[in-house]
Amino acid sequence: MNILLVGEFSRLHNSLKEGLEKSGHNVILIGSGDGFKDFSVDIDVSSKIKKSKILSLINSMFIRFLNLDFIKLENAFYYNQKINQLKGFDIIQLINEDALFTYPKFQIKFLDKLFSQNKDTFLLCCGNDYISVKYALDGKLKHSSMTSYLEDQSQKKRFIYALKYITPPYKKLHHFIYKNTKGVIASDMDYHIPLKNHPHYLGLIPNPINVDKIEYIPLNVNDKINIFHGINSHSSIKKGNKFFTEALYIIKKKYEDKVNIIETTNLPYKEYINIYNNAHILLDQIYAYDQGYNALEAMAKGKVVFTGAEQEWLDHYNLEEDTVAINALPDVNYLVKKLEWLIENPDQINKISKNARQFIETHHDYKEVAKQYLATWQNN
Structure with missing residues (x-):
């Protein structure tokens, strides 16, 4: 099969790609490398603004005073540049509801075309999204990534990235993706618990780890x-x-x-x-x-x-x-x-x-x- 993995936050998609290739499948990973983490990708859409201290500073000022993020606009531009390369895939998987890290209206437009020119698309619940953030904010978990915010809402600015998922534009994006994908997979228990009993949920699949690349190092505890x-x-x-x-x-x-x-x-x-x-x-x-x-x-x-x-x-x-x-x-x-x-x-x-x-x-x-x-x- 031809498989397209969209986005990378942790190396999950890289390891999944390596596992799929072992089974003889052709896999392409498109993404930005997730900033300073610099993960490997096949099709690079990383931000030039983010790599420049001066441009990043200017962009921060636009975000602060005009609520306009040029990195998000840049991401939309780069993904749209690549859209004609992204055809003929049997499977597409998005790493997250915000896999492209651009404004929801641009994501919906891009994803609509991406979905139309390929076969089946799936969503991975890996990181914050509409359901996991809402579930946490409703106080249904003993603790979560939103706990510090629930304890002290004066910290709201530190949680803008997570809280955006419950705003109307991202809620619209959430519903669009759920309507146009075959199902959602959770990568661990933190996302499995909020998704349980949801009709679109396909179950938990553990994070893939390339144990062939990672050597076990016996621990010597004779010293400090x-x-x-x-x-x-x-x-x-x-x-x-x-x-x-x-x-x-x-x-x-x-x-x-x-x-x-x-x-x-x-x-x-x-x-x-x-x-x-x-x-x-x-x-x-x-x-x-x-x-x-x-x-x-x-x-x-x-x-x-x-x-x-x-x-x-x-x-x-x-x-x-x-x-x-x-x-x-x-x-x-x-x-x-x-x-x-x-x-x-x-x-x-x-x-x-x-x-x-x-x-x-x-x-x-x-x-x-x-x-x-x-x-x-x-x-x-």
């Missing part, structure tokens, strides 16, 4: 324990990074002779994964039920990851608490106690490390996950 905390400033508030930072401050004072702590901000993807290679423990995110892509890749390497590992996730995979990953909660004292437990019981680090790799190989192997996507697409 290395703790890594990589921060993305654009999403730090919704991921709850401040709780990790506060917990690390306490740990550093108490265990200075036993730990090395590394904190980074906004690293490109390749640099990010290289820096955490020597880590024993990786602090990923708070407010999640399941693991995101960074956490899964770190688990594949055998890191002990603090991330979403809620009871719903444990039940789904039939796991016991603290055997594969550490559930990260918005509680500094709790995080400190979990870190102390690992520092004082380094044998647990090795045990969780091996379990984490096995879990990824069992449930997230990119070749097997690609087969799940193929079956879902073909059955719908």
Whole structure:
């Protein structure tokens, strides 16, 4: 089959592409590389404005004073330039409802033409969208990426990206996509829970991880324990990074002779994964039920990851608490106690490390996950 994957936020579509190609399918990935993360794409529509400090500054002023984002206009222009190349695909999958990152009216116009000149289209629920944001704002989750906003709505400016999904233009885009696609697939429990029982929902397919490319690194804990905390400033508030930072401050004072702590901000993807290679423990995110892509890749390497590992996730995979990953909660004292437990019981680090790799190989192997996507697409 000829398959077009539209958009990339985390490396999910890259790994899915690699798995699909192993089964003999022809796959093209179009996207921007997601800014500073710089993910690989086959057809590049990355912003020239975003790569220029001066143009980005000017654009920020237009957004602030005129509510006009030239990067979104630029994205619409680049996608429309490529539309005639995007024909003859059996399957199209959008990474998200805002896969093109342009104004909804331009997305609807582009997608209408894209859909008309190809066969079947599917939507991936991966990141914020209309249903997940509304579900969180309605208070139906114990915690979510919207928790900080619900606790303090003076932070509204920090949540503009998420809140846009419940505005009339994006709600219209949501309904257009749902009307013109065969179904929606969730990438993890955080999106599965809001979508349950929705007539358009096709089910959860775990994130694909290329275990052939990611080598398991046995952990040597004879010396200091290395703790890594990589921060993305654009999403730090919704991921709850401040709780990790506060917990690390306490740990550093108490265990200075036993730990090395590394904190980074906004690293490109390749640099990010290289820096955490020597880590024993990786602090990923708070407010999640399941693991995101960074956490899964770190688990594949055998890191002990603090991330979403809620009871719903444990039940789904039939796991016991603290055997594969550490559930990260918005509680500094709790995080400190979990870190102390690992520092004082380094044998647990090795045990969780091996379990984490096995879990990824069992449930997230990119070749097997690609087969799940193929079956879902073909059955719908």
